[in-house]
Amino acid sequence: MTRLVWDGLPDAVRRRVAGRIGSEIVHEAPAVGGFSPGMASVLTGADGRSAFVKAVSAEQNSYSPELYRREAALHAGLPRGLPAPTLMWSFDYEDWSVLAFAPVHGAVPPLPWKRAHLLAVLDTVRGLTTPDPDSPLPGVDELFREELTGWRSLAAAEAVAGTHRPTGTPGFVADDPWLRRHLDRLIRLEESWEDAARGHGLLHADLRADNVLLTEAEDRPSAVTGSSEGSVVLVDWAYACRGATVFDLVYLLLGAVEAGGCRPEDVLSAGSGLLRKDEHDAAAVLLAAFTGWFTWLKTLPPVPGLPALRPFQARMAAAGRSCLTASGVIH
Incomplete structure (x- = not known):
């Protein structure tokens, strides 16, 4: 681009x-x-x-x-x-x-992700200050209610199009054995994403490597200081909202699988040290919802002026499917 x-x-x-x-x-x-x-x-x-x-x-x-x-x-x-x-x-x-x-003297994390950098960003996300109750920030359920419906959108499009849909029509369940086998289970998970994501914490809600700056040169940044002089700085807050921290954590980890540096089986693994045990149930739901969202988006026409967006969404969908399978969420 x-x-x-x-x-x-x-x-x-x-x-x-x-x-x-x-x-x-x-x-x-x-x-x-x-x-x-x-x-x-x-x-x-x-x-x-x-x-x-x-x-x-x-x-x-x-x-x-x-x-x-x-x-x-x-x-x-x-x-x-x-x-x-x-x-x-x-x-x-x-x-x-x-x-x-104000300029930040830092650089985006080198890809594939280094584990030290990924852990530093996860720690930074967990340490974000809770917004004031009077803050105008919306809830994550309100902000993404019309977005995280990918599996349901695919099912609805397939029902309308049938097996004789015109070329290019969104919906390809009939052509995908994995989707045919698991779509009902994926829809049930997706339908509970709002409960999994609801909370009072501050969310960035668009946490990718290119929205992260590391302000120190060492491979393992020091703990965040809570200011732009700390080791991890998060940029581009256009989707800031309130919710459960696990929403940001899972989105970041899904992106790390797509970009390299995080194995699909490690996202929900108890031994990987990436998520806490008490976050795993909500994380599985959100992983299914994000994967459905990207799976639906990749079927849509290109966005004018954003030629790299649909290919990125297709890679995120593939990464999500790998995570769901490797973690045992989908058998």
């Missing part, structure tokens, strides 16, 4: 960004990873001040500007001392949305 860079922004947007930073932009360091087609770069002005700036318009992807606006609004409800960059400012101009954060 090719991201926008500073020179590709409209002059009017560039002037406004430079004015907020305080001087003419003389250096750009683009970010790596992620799916957004917008600019994501550390911009440094002539006077030495800098900011990590994200900018996107509806021309790149119709949904991305709204996602940026939601991220800006949600930052007001995040607890203080969070291992996350500080939002400095944001603005909209015509169909552009722009966010600026």
